Amino acid sequence: MSQSRVWHPFTQHALEPAIPEIVLTEGAYLQRADGSRILDAISSWWVVTHGHRHPRIMKAIETTTSALDQIIFAGFTHQPAERLARALAGLAPPGLDWVFYSDSGSTSVEVALKMALGYFRNIGASRSRIVAMEHSYHGDTIGTMSVGARSVFNAAYEPFLFEVDTIPFPAAGREQETLDRFEAISRDGRAAALIVEPLVLGAGGMLMYPAWVLSELKKITEASGTLLIADEVMTGWGRTGTMFACEQASISPDILCTSKGLTGGAIPLAATLATDAIFQAHYSTDRKKTFFHSSSYTANPIACAAALANVEIWSDEPVAERIAALSAMQAAGVRRFHDNPYFTDSRVTGTIAALDLRTGTVGYLAEIGPKLRAFFLERGLLVRPLGNVLYLLPPYCITGEELDGLYDAIEEAGERFGSRP
Structure with a gap:
């Protein structure tokens, strides 16, 4: 094979050996050109749920390509997106009735942050601070890096990052410190939203905390009028034992982000789910209150069809x-x-x-x-x-x-x- 011109993610090419080429995926395995197989113990960065190339998801992709490819989603719609939105609203914690599509975990969080800030601007409340948890990771775009832990990952981009308030990770035996800190931050009424990875902080070191802490954080958001954003990009679709991790705390966030397992890991798609109150704050005859966000591939029909097949697998298998x-x-x-x-x-x-x-x-x-x-x-x-x-x-x-x-x-x-x- 000729010299590659591919720049790989999270890869220091000066130190890495030759990068293996994968020619086939099946079940829990990746296969190299020489026929040797690699057991995928991390679901190819946490995306593959049922196994690689689940036949029903592959069939849905193939079938949809016979009729649809990308359609502009500003001013048009299609059945895969409509059906999937209804399905997601039914699967998510109660009250998350509106679905906004994007294309990755990072963008789903960017959407969530913009929804939260837009909500308060549109209702005339001066709340613009975001509260995040120590050691958290929410993506690699500017907004998501801003609400993630400051580290070597984002040190070069520090001039572009906005400041956030931080609460400590609820380590065993020190959970009350987390709750007390958030309660203190929330008192001045400036916090627009608290964003958390429910139960498990992924890239921060697979740090885990109990569901009751999440439940108590939700109570504080309700008492202070702060929105709760649940970043379920990694924790959703069964990873923590339930469809969404929030279920184990018996809570409904105001905004929920999902991606990775949304299509069973087959094709990129993300969704940000929000309450009716957040949607209604953007619903107006005043065009300045429009939710100004999109990407070229919003609600790609093929990706939505793959996600629908994934939902059906959850229902039928x-x-x-x-x-x-x-x-x-x-x-x-x-x-x-x-x-x-x-x-x-x-x-x-x-x-x-x-x-x-x-x-x-x-x-x-x-x-x-x-x-x-x-x-x-x-x-x-x-x-x-x-x-x-x-x-x-x-x-x-x-x-x-x-x-x-x-x-x-x-x-x-x-x-x-x-x-x-």
Whole structure:
């Protein structure tokens, strides 16, 4: 193959070895040109839910291409988008009745932030501050970087980022500090919205917190008139054990962001769901109150058809049972490491499992990260640690035997690369 001209994401090309080419995906596997297979233990960056190339989703894409491609969505509509919006409103927590389409997790969060700020501007309230959680990650666009943790990821773009108020991560035993801090921030009436990753902070290190904290945060937003934005881009579609993580706290956010698993991971699509109150604040004979946001590929019919097929799979196939089984297997796998001297903080929420390797350096740029990636890839396993944080977030079709093999490899990695306390 000739020299590639592709610039890959989150890749330091000066340090990375030759990048493998994938020629086929199927189920829980990626296949290289030489026929060797790689077990996709992270659902190709958390997007693939039922498995690669689920036949029903592929068929929906094929069928739709015979009649539709992209249609301008300003002033026109189509049935895949209409049907999907009704389905999403039915699946989401109660009260999220309006669906705005975009094309990625980052854009769905940008939309949410603009909805929140537009809502208060249109009702004549001077609220313009956003509150975010420590260690959070919401995307790589300017707005989403602004509400994410300041780090090496966004240091170069600091001049463009807007300031936010931050509440501490609700670490075990320190949850009340988080609640007290948010309550103090919310008292001055300047906060437009609190944005959180419900139950699990993904790129921040697969940090997990209990549902009751989310429930209490919601109570504070209600008491202070602050909107709650739930970034369910990663946590949605069963990852935490329920369709949306918010369900476990028995709450409905004012705005909910979804992407990744929305199409089962087959094709890009995102949606931002909002309450009727937020929609009505933008519904006016005054054109200045229009919600001014779009992208060229808003509500792509082919992507919407793929998402509809995904919804039907949830309805017709035993997806909830598969998630429950995977969650139980993950819990059992994590238990293997409770007394392992090379690991600490083994944790699980639904189908997401994580543990920290004891090593000399920690954090995303820890040198151990690339070494671990190479170690697993040599064994035909796609595991992409967040520095010294190892996590498994596989598609729901993974078998118990495959998962056991992953945990065996993690155990071996600990013995090779880990340090004892």
